[in-house]
Amino acid sequence: MNTKFAHGIRGLAVAGTMAFALTAPSIAAAQSEQFIPLLVYRTGSFAPLGIPWANGKLDYLKMINERDGGINGVKMVYEECETAYNTDRGVECYERLKTKGGGGSLFDTQSTGITYAVMDKAPLDKVPVMTMGYGRSDSADGSVFPWSFPLLGTYWTASDIIVQDIAKKMGGVDKLKGKKLALVYHDSPYGKEPITALQALARKHGFELMLLPVIAPGVEQKSTWLQIRQQRPEYVILWAAGIMTPTSIREAQATGFPREKIYGIWWAGSESDVRDLGATAKGYNAIAIQGSADYGKAHDDILKYVYDKNQGSADSRAEVGTVAHTRGMMIQMLTVEAIRTAQEKYGKGKAVTPEQVRWGLENLDISQARLDELGFGNLMRPVKTSCADHMGSSWARIITWNGDKYETTSDWYEADMSVIDPLVKAGADKYAKEKGITPRDCSKE
Amino acid sequence: MFYRENGQFKASYVEDLRIFKVTQDRVAVLALVAIAVLLVPMLASDYLLRAVLIPFLILSLAAIGLNILVGYCGQISLGTGAFMAVGAYAAWNIGVRIPEVPLLVQILLGGLCATAVGVVFGIPSLRLRGLYLAVSTLAAQFFLDWAFLRIPALTNHSASGSVSVGTLSFFGLPLESAWQKYLFCLGFVVVFAVIAKNLVRTTTGRQWMAIRDMDIAAGVIGIRPAYAKLTAFAVSSFIVGVSGALWGFMHLGAWEPLAFSLDRSFQLLFMIIIGGLGSIVGSFFGAAFIVLLPIVLTNVPALFGLPLSVDTAVHLEHIIFGSLIVIFLIAEPHGLARLWSIGREKLRLWPFPY
Structure with a gap:
């Protein structure tokens, strides 16, 4: 080999290293930004729910950047990617944003279909997936699903809480025996997810469960409600989304089924679902994720630091405080707190990697005092996650539409984990077997 | 100048029957395949492979399958998405129930199941034509969508009706990273494209x-x-079924019937209409157009730093996409493949057209 040439190469390499050493601090400075990918659906048939949800997520990030200057000085940067609730597009968004800006901190996919597609890719890419109040219910088992976080509750805990409230209205759990409850659901993985839990509850409490699927998008429900009129279930549990929700309520009115006896899941419990119906929907119940229908100090901060400076994501201030917008805020608050937790372990004031965010999500401990401090004191109950429990808490309240707005009409409920836990365990075990995963031993971590 | 076939004589039947009769074409195609096999996996980013090239390859394969039925045999089908679903679910079911079956065999068996279903739903084509046939294949779409949603056995009693595949391997080699999956899909596409191209030149194709x-x-x-x-339905459904299995296994990893909905059928139909009916290369053009255009349209405003909100970008994308389709169909009803062949004719005479 030509020695001169070799020298030249070495010289270049040395120069390169020096140049790198000189520029390194500026790179580090540039990296003191935390990148947060935002998957949203502002178009498509679910957009009425997707828009305020996405705005809530954006507004909270803007507020933290404005009020606190980021997390311990680390500013948050973000990019939205439109999925239109379409799995293909969601996967494309995930692939595009997962490595951007030092790694997408965590993905909140906003869709059951995208969650299922992404949660198998996430462990390979080492990116956490947070699915607050949706996604795959058995992913609450962190030993099998280390990268998935269905925080604050799943469809299974929601099913249990709805049944608890129904039992309370009927005058006790024993009154459920021999009674009939109907599940009217969107015929998709989203709508089918609660069936497992409701069937387990039906066995436990001795009620009969009617399953009534509605073909997506759910504008054709005449036969469904005719069946309800014939079979006369005591209560209807509504697992609807988008246009399906108002259609169901209208059909209930047409067939004379009392709206007071309908319980919607949280995605069917936003203002956009019932506002146009007004008094027709009066009495319609829905479960809220934690206390997402209430108004807290966090809302004031958003108005003060974001909307008063004309930085708001929504067209009007009135959107702040609506159920869907508040949910967006809650998701982002959990994201921010997870990053903060990760920073406490891996270095305050430094951007953390997605892998470190995962640790933060798994060691989240938000006490009531901390919630009060964050302005979520009346919106949420404390959350504490662990290796085994990726859900953190399952508190929820029931809200009721009074013809004009939602009112919180129940006390706090917590899901009966003696029913849910065995289901989670069974589902997670089946998944581990199918995928050849060896579950982590959580007692050692 | 460079694309002249002067002096290239065909001295035997074998030479006369070549797919690419012009030496330059042969070199170009071989070079393209070589680049796709050797250079692309080394140079392309993870995003490019996973989000652009793999879907492009798989949908090209599906478009080839559909083109055989619609472009070559003239039988309009709106059930392509459903036949893809049959391939995907059948391959998945075989894998779940008999884990010993290798992946390649799973996917091919998935294709065979799609063939059987395709032939059954092709029977009405013996009596129906045109729009009426389209409607009867629409029945296939609705029936199969329904079946995968409502028959629990087909999803192995999965609670949510969504299925997902485990870790994949190809005769001991792992199929995990983007380039491995890409090469796997590329292999299928190259083999099936060659088969299809040859098939349409046989007695059956004629x-x-x-x-x-x-x-x-x-x-x-x-x-x-x-x-x-029926042979057209069989061959077409086989290729479409294989592409469906690849779509589920290689691209999505977990899916629900929605991934193979009527929208998918329309998307594939648009691909072959835009790409060129009755043309294998047109299937690739159409797939490239439909897969790449939305991605380009969403990324272009960001490249120029335009502050376009995501929803506006999507609406713009729909507008541009729709108008491009209309313009294409008016300006060149035979699709991109026809433009390609016009370009080649012009190139032959360049720089001295006479």
Whole structure:
């Protein structure tokens, strides 16, 4: 080999290293930004729910950047990617944003279909997936699903809480025996997810469960409600989304089924679902994720630091405080707190990697005092996650539409984990077997 | 100048029957395949492979399958998405129930199941034509969508009706990273494209085209319509089924019937109409157009730093996409493949057109 040439190469390499050493601090400075990918659906048939949800997520990030200057000085940067609730597009968004800006901190996919597609890719890419109040219910088992976080509750805990409230209205759990409850659901993985839990509850409490699927998008429900009129279930549990929700309520009115006896899941419990119906929907119940229908100090901060400076994501201030917008805020608050937790372990004031965010999500401990401090004191109950429990808490309240707005009409409920836990365990075990995963031993971590 | 075939004589039947008769074409195609096999996996980013090239390859394969049925045999089908679903679910079921079956065999068996279903739903084509046939294949779409949603056995009693595949391997080699999956899909596409190209030049292929051009005349000269139509359905569904299995296994990893909905059928139909009916290369053009255009349209405003909100970008994308389709169909009803062949003719004469 030509020695001169070799020298030249070495010289270049040395120069390169020096140049790198000189520029390194500026790179580090540039990296003191935390990148947060935002998957949203502002178009498509679910957009009425997707828009305020996405705005809530954006507004909270803007507020933290404005009020606190980021997390311990680390500013948050973000990019939205439109999925239109379409799995293909969601996967494309995930692939595009997962490595951007030092790694997408965590993905909140906003869709059951995208969650299922992404949660198998996430462990390979080492990116956490947070699915607050949706996604795959058995992913609450962190030993099998280390990268998935269905925080604050799943469809299974929601099913249990709805049944608890129904039992309370009927005058006790024993009154459920021999009674009939109907599940009217969107015929998709989203709508089918609660069936497992409701069937387990039906066995436990001795009620009969009617399953009534509605073909997506759910504008054709005449036969469904005719069946309800014939079979006369005591209560209807509504697992609807988008246009399906108002259609169901209208059909209930047409067939004379009392709206007071309908319980919607949280995605069917936003203002956009019932506002146009007004008094027709009066009495319609829905479960809220934690206390997402209430108004807290966090809302004031958003108005003060974001909307008063004309930085708001929504067209009007009135959107702040609506159920869907508040949910967006809650998701982002959990994201921010997870990053903060990760920073406490891996270095305050430094951007953390997605892998470190995962640790933060798994060691989240938000006490009531901390919630009060964050302005979520009346919106949420404390959350504490662990290796085994990726859900953190399952508190929820029931809200009721009074013809004009939602009112919180129940006390706090917590899901009966003696029913849910065995289901989670069974589902997670089946998944581990199918995928050849060896579950982590959580007692050692 | 460079694209001249002067002096390239065909001295034997074998040479006359070549797919690429011009030496330059052969070199170009071989170079393209070599680049796709060697350079692309090394140079392309993870995003490019996973989000652009793999879907492009798989949908090209599906478009080839559909083109055989619609472009070559003239039988309009709106059930492509459903046949893809059959391939995907069948391959998945085989894998779940008999884990010993290797992946390659799983996918091919998935294709065979799609063939069987395709032939069954092709039977009405013996009596129905045109729009009426389209409606009867629509029945396939709705029926199969329904079946995968409502028959628990088909999803192995999965609670949510969504299925997902485990870790994949190809005869001991892992299929995990983007380039491994890409090469796996590329292998399928190259093999099936060559098979399809050759198939349309055989007796069977010529029978399909005769049926497409005028089925009565074809019958008069001794072509059995039943045989020709059903073989077209069989071959088409096989390729479409394989592509469906690849879509589920390689691209999505976990899916629900929505991934193979009517939208997918329309998308594939648009691909072959834009790409060029009755053209194998047109299937690739159409797939590239439909897969790449939305991605380009969403990324272009960001490249120029335009502060476009995501929803506006999506609405713009719909507008541009729609108008491009209309313009294309008016300006060149034979699709991109026709533009390609016009370009080649022009290139032959360049720089001295006479």
